[in-house]
Amino acid sequence: MIDHAIASYPSGVGPRAGDAVSLKGVTKRYDRGVVALGPVDFNVRKGDFVSLLGPSGCGKSTALRIIAGLSEPTSGRVQLAGGGRSIGFVFQEPTLMPWATVRDNVALPLKLSRPRRADIGDRVEVALARVGLAEFAAAYPRQLSGGMKMRVSLARALVTDPDVLLMDEPFAALDEITRFHLNNDLLALWRGLRKTVIFVTHSVFESVYLSRRVVVMTPRPGRICAEYAIDTAEPRREDFRTSAEYAAYCREVSSALSRAVAGRARR
Numbered sequence: 001m002i003d004h005a006i007a008s009y010p011s012g013v014g015p016r017a018g019d020a021v022s023l024k025g026v027t028k029r030y031d032r033g034v035v036a037l038g039p040v041d042f043n044v045r046k047g048d049f050v051s052l053l054g055p056s057g058c059g060k061s062t063a064l065r066i067i068a069g070l071s072e073p074t075s076g077r078v079q080l081a082g083g084g085r086s087i088g089f090v091f092q093e094p095t096l097m098p099w100a101t102v103r104d105n106v107a108l109p110l111k112l113s114r115p116r117r118a119d120i121g122d123r124v125e126v127a128l129a130r131v132g133l134a135e136f137a138a139a140y141p142r143q144l145s146g147g148m149k150m151r152v153s154l155a156r157a158l159v160t161d162p163d164v165l166l167m168d169e170p171f172a173a174l175d176e177i178t179r180f181h182l183n184n185d186l187l188a189l190w191r192g193l194r195k196t197v198i199f200v201t202h203s204v205f206e207s208v209y210l211s212r213r214v215v216v217m218t219p220r221p222g223r224i225c226a227e228y229a230i231d232t233a234e235p236r237r238e239d240f241r242t243s244a245e246y247a248a249y250c251r252e253v254s255s256a257l258s259r260a261v262a263g264r265a266r267r
């Protein structure tokens with residue numbers, strides 16, 4: 001259930017006022033009895049960048065889809081600040097319409113929500129400029145590299161100016177150099193636009209590089225077993241990737257993930 005008003009939740013039980021997203025006792029059981037998730041309690045502060053890190057199949061995507069309202073939890077409660085309508089979703093695949101230009105792909109969410117609005121063109125231009133694709137508005141997806149397609153997908157998620165950006169392993173299929181570029185660009189966007197980001201990944205390195213909080217999940221049914229604050233100097237730059245501090249965080253998070261996979265994790 002997506003609850004539309006944080007303010008209406010009885011005090012002491014619900015999320016804190018500064019939370020963008022709050023999950024309370026959320027579980028998911030699929031048909032044929034697969035228990036994919038939970039119970040999960042999880043709050044994300046407005047403006048934070050949080051990664052959900054876990055082994056393949058642990059329910060990360062399920063958690064994200066529940067937050068997005070694309071899937072219903074079997075039990076528990078999901079609350080989003082501001083009525084929950086302000087969400088952008090970036091999938092693992094760019095999922096672009098091959099017959100439409102970059103401009104038309106990015107315009108889609110606006111056209112679906114308010115087809116008559118006058119500023120669609122301007123908003124699309126701004127979103128494309130944000131991801132460095134202003135010059136490619138008239139191109140078709142087949143003319144773009146994998147990284148560029150993912151940028152289009154990101155522009156499409158940003159075009160409605162959502163408060164919360166949900167990202168489901170968006171860079172997993174990209175080569176490492178492209179992925180590093182997109183990591184840096186995403187961080188710059190996050191800093192500039194002050195969005196709340198929830199980023200799903202199974203890469204320890206990516207989660208530590210990007211996020212201020214890494215939430216480690218157990219294998220199915222996915223539960224939260226550890227959390228790390230990545231407390232480093234901001235803004236992060238490429239040199240963070242090669243620092244001793246980064247390596248130490250990666251080691252710590254990596255061993256938490258190994259413990260989770262081995263079933264020895266404790267909350």
Ligand SMILES: Nc1ncnc2c1ncn2[C@@H]1O[C@H](COP(=O)(O)OP(=O)(O)OP(=O)(O)O)[C@@H](O)[C@H]1O
Binds near residue numbers: 054060220
């Ligand atoms: N519609 C569905 N019906 C039945 N089982 C499902 C369905 N969707 C997902 N599952 C199962 O639920 C579990 C969690 O899936 P989910 O996609 O959330 O995991 P994940 O951590 O995102 O995995 P990956 O990292 O491989 O994408 C998996 O075992 C998956 O097979």
